[in-house]
Amino acid sequence: MTTEEYRAIAAGLTLPNAAFIDGAFRPAISGKTFASINPATGEELAEIAACGQEDVDFAVSKARDAFEDGRWSQLHPAERKEALIRLCKLMTRNARELAVMESLDSGKTIYDCETVDIPESIHCIKWHAELIDKIYDSVSPASDNHIAMVVREPVGVVGLVLPWNFPLLMMAWKIAPALAAGCSIVLKPAAETTLTALRLAELAHEAGLPRGVLNVVPGSGAEVGEPIGRHMGIDMVSFTGSTATGKRFLTYSAESNAKEVVLEMGGKNPAVVMDDAENLDRVAAHIVNGAFWNMGENCSASSRLIVHKAVKKPLLERIAHHVKEWNVGDPLDPETRVGALVSKVHYDKVCSYLDRAEKVIVGGKTHKGAFVEPTVVEVSGNDSVLAREEIFGPILSVIEVGSFDEAIAIANDTEYGLCASIYTANAKRAIRGARSLRAGTVTVNSFGEGDITTPFGGFKQSGFGGRDNGIHAHDQYTQLKTIWIDLSDNADEAVD
Numbered sequence: 001m002t003t004e005e006y007r008a009i010a011a012g013l014t015l016p017n018a019a020f021i022d023g024a025f026r027p028a029i030s031g032k033t034f035a036s037i038n039p040a041t042g043e044e045l046a047e048i049a050a051c052g053q054e055d056v057d058f059a060v061s062k063a064r065d066a067f068e069d070g071r072w073s074q075l076h077p078a079e080r081k082e083a084l085i086r087l088c089k090l091m092t093r094n095a096r097e098l099a100v101m102e103s104l105d106s107g108k109t110i111y112d113c114e115t116v117d118i119p120e121s122i123h124c125i126k127w128h129a130e131l132i133d134k135i136y137d138s139v140s141p142a143s144d145n146h147i148a149m150v151v152r153e154p155v156g157v158v159g160l161v162l163p164w165n166f167p168l169l170m171m172a173w174k175i176a177p178a179l180a181a182g183c184s185i186v187l188k189p190a191a192e193t194t195l196t197a198l199r200l201a202e203l204a205h206e207a208g209l210p211r212g213v214l215n216v217v218p219g220s221g222a223e224v225g226e227p228i229g230r231h232m233g234i235d236m237v238s239f240t241g242s243t244a245t246g247k248r249f250l251t252y253s254a255e256s257n258a259k260e261v262v263l264e265m266g267g268k269n270p271a272v273v274m275d276d277a278e279n280l281d282r283v284a285a286h287i288v289n290g291a292f293w294n295m296g297e298n299c300s301a302s303s304r305l306i307v308h309k310a311v312k313k314p315l316l317e318r319i320a321h322h323v324k325e326w327n328v329g330d331p332l333d334p335e336t337r338v339g340a341l342v343s344k345v346h347y348d349k350v351c352s353y354l355d356r357a358e359k360v361i362v363g364g365k366t367h368k369g370a371f372v373e374p375t376v377v378e379v380s381g382n383d384s385v386l387a388r389e390e391i392f393g394p395i396l397s398v399i400e401v402g403s404f405d406e407a408i409a410i411a412n413d414t415e416y417g418l419c420a421s422i423y424t425a426n427a428k429r430a431i432r433g434a435r436s437l438r439a440g441t442v443t444v445n446s447f448g449e450g451d452i453t454t455p456f457g458g459f460k461q462s463g464f465g466g467r468d469n470g471i472h473a474h475d476q477y478t479q480l481k482t483i484w485i486d487l488s489d490n491a492d493e494a495v496d
């Protein structure tokens with residue numbers, strides 16, 4: 001496919017612009033709208049329904065009706081599985097359209113949308129669909145006179161609040177296990193990136209998901225996110241986004257109905273390179289990918305390079321070489337590897353960090369239309385603002401160290417604990433490092449987030465209450481029930 005061909009698809013798209021509630025597109029009850037902007041061009045893509053409290057109330061009541069009457073929650077697991085598999089087929093049939101929509105809305109490269117975001121979203125939904133009729137309950141080892149069943153039940157109506165960096169993929173990470181478990185959903189996409197969420201809800205309806213089960217309510221954090229967090233009719237919230245906003249959901253829960261809260265939040269993820277790391281060229285390629293993939297707009301981005309002084313110079317030379325492969329350009333050009341940042345607001349934030357950079361080693365240029373070159377900066381130490389704060393842009397901060405213990409101490413000297421990497425040829429060091437790094441995912445001699453089979457979430461202020469992905473994701477959307485059955489004939493025994 002060429003850029004012109006992608007542009008032609010973009011020009012022919014019908015963009016969804018209304019809330020999707022109870023199986024139908026609906027304008028906001030207030031009639032208000034907000035503009036959806038293509039960050040690469042600054043052009044308006046659509047006017048989207050700006051929902052508020054009354055739309056959230058309506059969506060929750062429809063989700064509750066759906067949950068209580070069992071049209072999805074009590075459907076035979078095999079039928080739930082079939083509906084989700086039909087959804088995957090529809091997504092596959094519409095994959096190119098979804099990829100172009102995602103790229104236009106977020107500034108992500110069409111290359112990533114086509115090779116990661118859309119196929120991995122489909123894979124995620126399929127994986128959880130296949131799991132539905134394979135997870136089982138248990139019987140506890142109670143006494144001979146009793147039998148105790150430990151069963152899992154769907155948690156009920158769940159609120160899902162999404163970020164803008166992987167709009168469709170984060171939706172898949174959350175709706176797939178929630179729907180597999182039998183929950184009903186009220187979902188808020190980030191205001192910057194609403195299009196694919198609305199289109200996916202429409203496709204789910206076409207695939208046979210009953211009305212009211214998957215509701216998408218676009219709008220701002222204050223007008224839709226907070227009402228979801230505080231809603232008395234929502235049993236659980238799963239959120240991905242910044243740590244500051246994530247923590248608010250704990251307050252919302254405490255001040256409303258003590259709903260369960262699962263938070264997947266920020267990261268300032270270290271990549272530790274020891275003096276014995278093998279194949280520095282390969283290490284450099286991983287570091288560059290970890291730092292600059294998805295424009296660095298990634299909670300798991302390796303944004304801090306903690307490198308032993310013995311290999312710093314050759315490693316930085318190889319990093320500078322690999323950065324050249326990450327060309328900045330039109331997101332709809334299939335050759336582009338670094339697209340636009342998600343918005344002008346976010347671009348300004350990333351630029352403000354660049355302005356504070358003490359020593360730029362590679363990159364550093366910015367271009368109108370929210371483009372920032374992959375940039376490597378050397379910082380004086382881990383106290384530098386560039387080493388401490390989540391920038392969420394293509395900026396890699398380099399910190400020099402002299403020993404393994406110093407490297408681990410600096411790696412752990414952060415409020416975050418989402419991901420970490422260690423590069424070393426020494427097996428003991430690799431294992432000691434992996435055990436000492438306080439992060440939910442540690443990769444050895446590579447960058448990555450695991451895959452759909454492995455739980456994803458953070459330690460410290462990166463995560464709270466549960467994990468996305470893997471079989472563990474089901475824990476978020478189910479609750480345990482004990483059913484204790486008395487088998488005795490004797491009334492006295494029964495009291496025991």
Ligand SMILES: NC(=O)C1=CN([C@@H]2O[C@H](COP(=O)(O)OP(=O)(O)OC[C@H]3O[C@@H](n4cnc5c(N)ncnc54)[C@H](O)[C@@H]3O)[C@@H](O)[C@H]2O)C=CC1
Binds near residue numbers: 190222229242
């Ligand atoms: N961990 C991650 O994956 C992400 C981290 N971030 C970080 O957050 C920074 C700011 O980006 P934002 O888009 O402002 O992130 P955010 O955390 O504020 O937004 C995430 C979601 O929460 C909603 N939200 C915002 N304020 C809310 C509130 N008061 N109550 C309820 N919901 C609310 C947003 O509308 C969005 O749907 C980024 O620069 C980045 O550092 C942003 C997106 C994803």
Ligand code: BAL
Binds near residue numbers: 163240297298299449
């Ligand atoms: N990288 C997937 C999770 C996130 O960025 O929020």
